[in-house]
Amino acid sequence: MARGDSLSAFLQDARARVDRALDQYLPKPPACPALVGDAMRYSLHAGGKRLRPILVLAAAHAVSLKLDRGGPARAADNTDRGADALALPAACAVEFLHTYSLIHDDLPAMDNDTMRRGRPTLHVVYGDGIAILAGDALQAEAFALLAREPASDRPFIAARKLHALRVIAEAAGAVGMVGGQVLDLQAAGQAPGHALTLDGDALQSMHQRKTGALIRASAVSGGVMAGGDPDVVTAIERWAGHVGLAFQIVDDILDVEGDPTSLGKSVGKDAAGDKPTYPSLFGLDRARALAADAADRAHTVLLESGLTDGWLDPIADWVTTRKS
């Protein structure tokens, strides 16, 4: 209970820092046309969970705790900045990317969703053309931000930035998020002449690309920016793989039995669209067991790699037990 309360405080504080930084990092008029700025902000500030930025910041924090135990010489950054300041740009960049992917997924040419988080989707408000472009701009701004911040001439910071940028860009592209969305469109029969039927393994592979890749890249980029050794970064990636799977299974379960008010979106949409889901392929009980198993594996990774201090463990619990 105390642990849950302090996680709430961490999440609230992290979200507030991320929300301020998101606004600060976006271009504003007259540097950019007012309309594209307004459209980007409409979708960025629609009240999301900020899961991916939280994974970036929590991973950076966990690595810095581990490095601190190694003595002052191994601290995350031998300037005046801590792991949090080093990781905040990456936290915002992955939220830019996640937001662009939601904007494009909601388009009539894809999922055709008119409501998201209790508000009309961007294309309903501004039209399809502006929605496509606002998504495109958010993707570009994510990489501009990663290249620019944290501003530093130090070679070890430049190396970390390039590493994080590569991991995030690969996760966002054809191998990761976009590739997963292509498979999703094929499975939903929306790619004429290229329909696919997904079994359990193919469903998992689709989700590992569509949502798992950016979730893993978020945690990895936090670990990298904080200066984690390769073995620590690998452990964080494995942890995030299990957490991403649990997240997706719970998402599918909430679509069956969640409360539309607290979710801020319609439920039962997957079943209505004949989309394969964990409950539809395995049944609700087995799906719940798979989510609990993924959370157990995530916990084991942290135990084995000495990363149980910090927020990674409670975050995995939160992701698995959330109601919205």
Place this chain on the structure above:
Amino acid sequence: MARGDSLSAFLQDARARVDRALDQYLPKPPACPALVGDAMRYSLHAGGKRLRPILVLAAAHAVSLKLDRGGPARAADNTDRGADALALPAACAVEFLHTYSLIHDDLPAMDNDTMRRGRPTLHVVYGDGIAILAGDALQAEAFALLAREPASDRPFIAARKLHALRVIAEAAGAVGMVGGQVLDLQAAGQAPGHALTLDGDALQSMHQRKTGALIRASAVSGGVMAGGDPDVVTAIERWAGHVGLAFQIVDDILDVEGDPTSLGKSVGKDAAGDKPTYPSLFGLDRARALAADAADRAHTVLLESGLTDGWLDPIADWVTTRKS
């Protein structure tokens, strides 16, 4: 005449190197789903001019010639790689970005073009959803490539890569290319409730974002990857600004009086769509004079900055006198 012939040889050779590298740098199945790979390749290999990659390579070459005159210690890279190898990833990245922008511009929600370079546009072949995603993937792959290549642990290479990446990402985003396309949609009355009327200055400002920004960033990234000093890079950016303006004016003129067969697209589309153009605002003669003036200014920049060796001067002539 001899100069024209040798430019042709340079362009042919550069295009062949870029075409090979574009294929090499794109993810392939099973790393990515086959459909998104096929869709990206369909649009990448549709026979474009490769103007932007050529600007990257030509700028890198011009800078390396200038550095060579400064003595061996100032060569572009004190490893075994020349300026060309350092700049080739950036050349491919800007072509990925340009190709994605064409895919999205052609969509029914934007220009609704069904033919491009003599072939059906991507959304006609694969549907709107896959076309949006192939464009999204190409943008991500551009930045993954810039972060990954040229692979090097040397701090000065990392610094150049981050510099080029930042310049290209900012040019691709809300301040640059996407911002220009938003203004274009507004001018064409395709952003409901946000219509704009462009006068001559606003037209130029729109084009400086929509096509000029990535053209400038292409040349700048070549100069940066080759190790150009800040003053040389600034001169290259000014040169590319004039060349980009000449390119756009000639584009508008060719839409009025070009040959649809050699252009590989329909002509008269701007006038039919009531889009403002240089000929529609200034008349054909004045538009031709503006293009020639921009080419003159480009030449003057090269004279003043000692960059007349290499291909930049003939490329500016080619851009201004091209018939397709």
